[in-house]
Amino acid sequence: MANQSVATEKKSHLQHHFVDEDQQFESSKMGMWIFLVTEVLMFGGLFVAYIIYRAWHPDLFYEAAQELDVALGATNTVVLIASSLTIALAIRAVQLDKIKAAINYMAATILLAGTFMVIKYFEYMDKFGKGIYPGESYTYDGLEHEMAANFFSIYYMMTGLHGIHVVIGMVLIGWMIIKAKKGLVHSGYYTPVENTGLFWHLVDIIWIFLFPLLYLID
Amino acid sequence: MADSSQKTLRIREFPIDENPGHTYLNHEKGILSWLFTVDHKRIGLLYLGSVILFFFVGGMLALLLRTELLTPAQSIVDADTYNQIFTLHGAIMIFLFIIPSIPAALGNFFLPMMIGAKDVAFPRLNLASWWIYIFGALFALYSIITGAVDTGWTFYTPYSTQTGTSVVSMTLAVFILGFSSILTGLNFIVTLHKLRSPGLSWSKMPLFLWSLYATAVIQILATPILAITVLLLAMERILGIGIFDPSLGGDPVLFQHFFWFYSHPAVYIMIVPAFGIISELISTYSRKTIFGYWAIALSSLAIAFIGFLVWGHHMFVSGQSELSSVVFSFLTFFVGVPTGIKIFNWVATMYKGSIDLKTPMLYALAFLFLFTIGGLTGIMIGALSINVHLHDTYYIVAHFHYVMMGGTVIAMLGGLHHWWPKMTGKMYNEFWGRITCGVIFLSFNMTFLPQFIMGSQGMPRRYFNYVDQFQGLHQFSTIGSYLLGVGFVMMAVYLLWSLFKGPKAPSNPWKARSLEWMTSSPPTHHNFEYTPVILHGPYDHHKPMKEFRMGVAEESESPDVIEIDKDPA
Ligand code: HEM
Ligand SMILES: [Cu+2]
Numbered sequence: 001m002a003n004q005s006v007a008t009e010k011k012s013h014l015q016h017h018f019v020d021e022d023q024q025f026e027s028s029k030m031g032m033w034i035f036l037v038t039e040v041l042m043f044g045g046l047f048v049a050y051i052i053y054r055a056w057h058p059d060l061f062y063e064a065a066q067e068l069d070v071a072l073g074a075t076n077t078v079v080l081i082a083s084s085l086t087i088a089l090a091i092r093a094v095q096l097d098k099i100k101a102a103i104n105y106m107a108a109t110i111l112l113a114g115t116f117m118v119i120k121y122f123e124y125m126d127k128f129g130k131g132i133y134p135g136e137s138y139t140y141d142g143l144e145h146e147m148a149a150n151f152f153s154i155y156y157m158m159t160g161l162h163g164i165h166v167v168i169g170m171v172l173i174g175w176m177i178i179k180a181k182k183g184l185v186h187s188g189y190y191t192p193v194e195n196t197g198l199f200w201h202l203v204d205i206i207w208i209f210l211f212p213l214l215y216l217i218d
Numbered sequence: 219m220a221d222s223s224q225k226t227l228r229i230r231e232f233p234i235d236e237n238p239g240h241t242y243l244n245h246e247k248g249i250l251s252w253l254f255t256v257d258h259k260r261i262g263l264l265y266l267g268s269v270i271l272f273f274f275v276g277g278m279l280a281l282l283l284r285t286e287l288l289t290p291a292q293s294i295v296d297a298d299t300y301n302q303i304f305t306l307h308g309a310i311m312i313f314l315f316i317i318p319s320i321p322a323a324l325g326n327f328f329l330p331m332m333i334g335a336k337d338v339a340f341p342r343l344n345l346a347s348w349w350i351y352i353f354g355a356l357f358a359l360y361s362i363i364t365g366a367v368d369t370g371w372t373f374y375t376p377y378s379t380q381t382g383t384s385v386v387s388m389t390l391a392v393f394i395l396g397f398s399s400i401l402t403g404l405n406f407i408v409t410l411h412k413l414r415s416p417g418l419s420w421s422k423m424p425l426f427l428w429s430l431y432a433t434a435v436i437q438i439l440a441t442p443i444l445a446i447t448v449l450l451l452a453m454e455r456i457l458g459i460g461i462f463d464p465s466l467g468g469d470p471v472l473f474q475h476f477f478w479f480y481s482h483p484a485v486y487i488m489i490v491p492a493f494g495i496i497s498e499l500i501s502t503y504s505r506k507t508i509f510g511y512w513a514i515a516l517s518s519l520a521i522a523f524i525g526f527l528v529w530g531h532h533m534f535v536s537g538q539s540e541l542s543s544v545v546f547s548f549l550t551f552f553v554g555v556p557t558g559i560k561i562f563n564w565v566a567t568m569y570k571g572s573i574d575l576k577t578p579m580l581y582a583l584a585f586l587f588l589f590t591i592g593g594l595t596g597i598m599i600g601a602l603s604i605n606v607h608l609h610d611t612y613y614i615v616a617h618f619h620y621v622m623m624g625g626t627v628i629a630m631l632g633g634l635h636h637w638w639p640k641m642t643g644k645m646y647n648e649f650w651g652r653i654t655c656g657v658i659f660l661s662f663n664m665t666f667l668p669q670f671i672m673g674s675q676g677m678p679r680r681y682f683n684y685v686d687q688f689q690g691l692h693q694f695s696t697i698g699s700y701l702l703g704v705g706f707v708m709m710a711v712y713l714l715w716s717l718f719k720g721p722k723a724p725s726n727p728w729k730a731r732s733l734e735w736m737t738s739s740p741p742t743h744h745n746f747e748y749t750p751v752i753l754h755g756p757y758d759h760h761k762p763m764k765e766f767r768m769g770v771a772e773e774s775e776s777p778d779v780i781e782i783d784k785d786p787a
Contacts, residue, residue: 017336017413019749027339027412034404038442045446045476049461052472136458136466147467153459157450 013189025191032195036202039165043206046158050213053154057147064143064151065217067132072123073215076116077207083112084204087173087197094190099180102193106177109200113170120163127152158210165203172196234725238738241643245743256341259741262327263641264348269323272314272355273627279307281703284665284696290686300682301368302383308371309388313395314355316626317484320491321437322347322402324633325430327641329406331734331741332424334415334750339408347401354394361387370680372477375462375470379454386455389448396441396448399487403437406430415733417752424732424756425514429494432518436483436490436525444480447473474536478529486525488622489589490518492629493560496582499632500564502730503579504571507757510563517556524553534605543602550600557593561586576728577651581632584659588624592617595670610680613673616666624662631658631709638713639723643740646716650708658705664698729763732756 018024054061090105131139134156138149145151176196179185185193242259252260282303286293295303326344330337338344361367361384369378369385378385410423410431451473453459460466462473493514501508508514530538530546564586573579595617599605608614639645668691673679677688684692726735731754737746754761 015341016744017338017341023412027408030411031340031343031404031408034407034438035400038400038404038438041439041442042446045443045450048476049450049472052469053461134457135453135460150460150467153453153457153461157453157459157461161449 021188028191028195032198036198039202043158043161046154046161047209047213050154050158053150057145057150060145060147060151061217063145064148064155065215067127067143068155068215069123069126070215072119073211076119077211079112079116079119080204080207083109083116084201086112087200090176091190091193091197094180094185094193095187097187099183099186103177103180106173106180110170110173110177113166113173117163117166120159155214158214162203162206162210165206169196169200169203172199234736235738235742236725237722238740238742240742241738241740242743243643243740254345256337256345257743258330258338258341258344259327259641259745261344261348262323262325265318265326265351266323268348268351268355269315269319272310273319276307276310276315277703277706279303279310281699283307284699286682287684287692288696290684290689292683295682297682298368301370301680302366304680305367305370306362309358309367309392311622312371312484312488313392314351314358316488316622317395317399318351318402319488320495320626320630320633321406321430321433321487322351322399324495324630324637325406325426325491326402328637328734329409329427329430330413331737331745332427332732332756333410333413333418334733334746334752335409335413336744336746338405339413340405343401344405347398347405350394350398350401354391354398357387357391357394360384361391372481373448373451374477375451375454375468375473376464378451379458379463386452389452392448393445393452396444399437400441403434403441406434407438415750415752418733421511422752422755423515424494425497425508425511426491426494428515429490429492429497429518432522433487433490435519436487436522439526440480440483440487443476444484447476447480450476471533471536471538474533475529475538478532479526482529482532483522483525485618485621486521488626490521492585492589492626493518495629495633495636496564496585498730498732499578499582499636500567501757501759502636502728503574503576503582504568505574505729505759506567506571507755507759508563509566509569510559511757513559514563517559520556521553524549524556528553528600531600531605534602535609547600547602547605551597553600554593554597561590561593575652576635577646577648577655578632578636578728580652580655580659581628581635584655585625585628585632588620588628588659588662592620592622592624595620608673610678611673612669612677612679615679616669616673619666619669624666628658628662631655636728637734638716639727640734640739640741642717642720643723644716644720645723645727646720647712650712654705654708654712657708658702661698661701661705665695665702666698668692668695668698731758731761 014021014024018027086105086108090102090109093099093102093105127133130142132152133139134153135149138152140148173196176185176193179192242257245257246255252264255261255264282295283300286295286300286303326338364387365382365384367373367383367385367388368381369383373385373389410427414423450459450461454462454468458466460468462468462470464470497508497514528546528550530542531550534543534547564582595613599608599614599617635646635651669677672688672691675688677684723739725737725739727739728735733750733752733756734741736750
């Protein structure tokens with residue numbers, strides 16, 4: 001009986017233009033990977049700007065990076081890696097039909113993401129307090145370098161765009177929790193959870209590049 | 219779960235309903251059934267209507283520009299307004315018309331049909347891409363109302379950070395439109411990989427689809443760079459981040475690198491789909507198998523690849539290093555190779571074919587003529603020494619109008635006529651079709667040929683006044699542009715007439731061989747009533763029409779079945 005209900009549910013997830021479940025699953029996954037490529041390329045533009053300015057002004061990057069708080073950055077790195085683990089566990093749980101566990105793992109992921117954002121908020125506020133604003137509004141005089149504002153422009157652009165992605169990820173995971181509560185995802189159909197997980201890993205990986213590039217400059 | 223990868227398939231004549239009562243057009247009724255449809259055919263028509271609307275708006279702006287240029291001094295608008303008009307003309311034509319034109323309109327309609335699929339892989343995403351496009355268009359409209367941008371469609375810094383016009387909303391519009399373009403490309407790639415019918419191997423794919431595939435790859439790889447560029451530009455204006463603004467320590471040439479890293483590949487987003495249409499037209503109306511199928515298919519991918527390596531040819535006089543200029547100039551010549559391969563293969567296809575000069579074929583021939591001029595002048599200005607003289611002159615204007623209008627627009631018109639019976643179920647008037655094609659061809663040359671001459675004599679582009687010496691040629695060009703407008707009005711009249719009063723179209727009026735013609739005109743809601751199994755190539759003109767049979771994917775025990783790999787690999 002239980003089997004039967006899962007089977008009919010599965011059927012209802014198959015959209016009319018797909019031949020079977022496999023085709024639908026593979027299509028969604030391929031679509032997600034292509035989307036991730038576009039995300040990587042968009043951040044790639046910022047990384048190029050970073051590389052160019054660092055090549056032109058290595059001293060600037062060295063001096064300005066000292067203003068960033070390595071301890072907070074490192075904490076955030078650990079937090080995000082942990083959240084990647086919890087989302088992976090959530091996917092595994094859905095595949096095994098342990099929906100309750102999956103919901104808990106996803107809630108934990110959102111909590112970790114929230115922690116990341118709170119820490120980031122305090123970092124930003126600390127900078128703003130000193131007058132380290134992006135671009136023209138920059139008023140801090142603790143740095144000698146005349147291009148100091150440009151470094152922080154790049155810093156705010158990169159971490160800001162990344163932060164927006166963290167928030168989008170939180171919304172997506174929240175949506176998945178709702179889906180799971182309604183019984184819309186299960187071992188027979190977990191594509192949306194899997195794709196959300198892929199997105200979250202991307203958010204994590206980008207931070208793993210941002211952290212050393214911005215905070216750990218020697 | 220995974221059933222065996224072998225299915226037995228019965229071959230049987232595919233009955234085509236010549237008088238379909240139930241079609242995608244009357245499947246559902248009401249405006250909402252159109253605005254929220256997930257049917258790729260209806261979305262294709264939504265896009266077609268939208269791009270035609272923007273082509274009309276951009277065209278009216280162009281006529282204003284040409285009217286201003288009737289006299290050497292001020293004629294109808296002042297200099298600042300002139301700057302705004304040419305910027306809007308360019309931005310509308312590029313971002314709202316030509317980039318979505320062929321892929322999102324004709325591609326959306328025919329890509330699934332040509333592979334025997336019921337729809338694209340992500341129908342809702344497809345609808346979303348249209349809505350995002352409309353949303354982007356509204357942003358652009360907002361920017362026009364609040365202070366039409368006067369930077370040129372290229373938004374070069376530092377001027378774009380200083381001008382008092384609404385650069386931020388315009389760049390956000392471009393960002394949003396780029397997102398829509400990415401979604402279309404993503405959808406097409408996945409559809410082509412995963413949704414091809416049984417038997418439709420890569421080697422049986424119509425060349426139009428190869429070209430859409432190459433286009434989608436460029437859309438995926440290049441558009442994100444545009445996104446980050448316009449985002450940085452918007453931030454430059456809002457926060458003064460100083461990445462591109464020299465007064466804040468930034469580098470304006472860096473902006474040009476970012477911009478052209480997208481925008482040169484983007485010219486291939488514009489022209490490669492046109493190549494695909496031309497392959498279909500030339501083969502169909504020459505009644506011959508396409509010559510050099512793989513050469514044409516792969517040259518699209520080669521163009522997509524090389525197109526990423528040549529952006530610096532827009533910056534020869536912008537202060538990039540001499541070495542990079544030499545390298546970029548050298549690489550630019552390479553683009554000509556795959557392009558030339560295509561031209562030769564098309565000509566070879568026509569050789570000894572039984573050429574039928576129907577309207578679409580006339581457009582294909584016009585394309586060959588005009589695009590060859592556009593392409594060859596591209597090679598010329600790719601040469602460093604010549605470019606230094608011709609950069610920012612009317613020579614460049616003539617070059618890119620020959621490729622974009624003479625190439626893409628003409629090919630799109632050919633495709634529009636070719637597929638009109640399939641899309642609408644009505645035939646257009648062949649006589650008026652041919653006459654109009656002639657009018658458009660002649661008036662196009664009248665408009666843009668003089669611009670090569672003026673450019674080579676030093677008439678700069680984006681100028682509102684000019685020295686008296688150019689007046690004759692400018693007036694000739696303006697009259698040509700009016701005639702061009704007349705040509706488009708004629709087309710609108712006979713196409714609208716055909717829509718309401720035209721004779722009914724048969725399922726395959728041109729005796730074409732590709733899959734979209736093996737179903738009713740107009741098609742039913744699901745395109746095909748069965749999952750078709752493909753046994754023939756899309757250009758098998760050597761086989762008689764009656765041999766065209768399609769398999770039906772159904773399991774069977776009887777002996778007259780063939781086995782075909784279920785997995786369309
Ligand atoms: C054989 C292929 C082509 C070559 C070698 C080529 C070469 C060039 C070069 C060197 C320039 C820069 C001129 C200058 O600003 O000094 C240029 C400009 C331009 N080309 Fe092409 N081109 C080719 C095809 C195309 C195609 C297919 C399109 C569009 C469908 C196109 C659209 C443009 C546009 C829009 C510009 C002007 C950009 C601006 O506003 O400054 N080109 N081309
Ligand atoms: Cu170019």
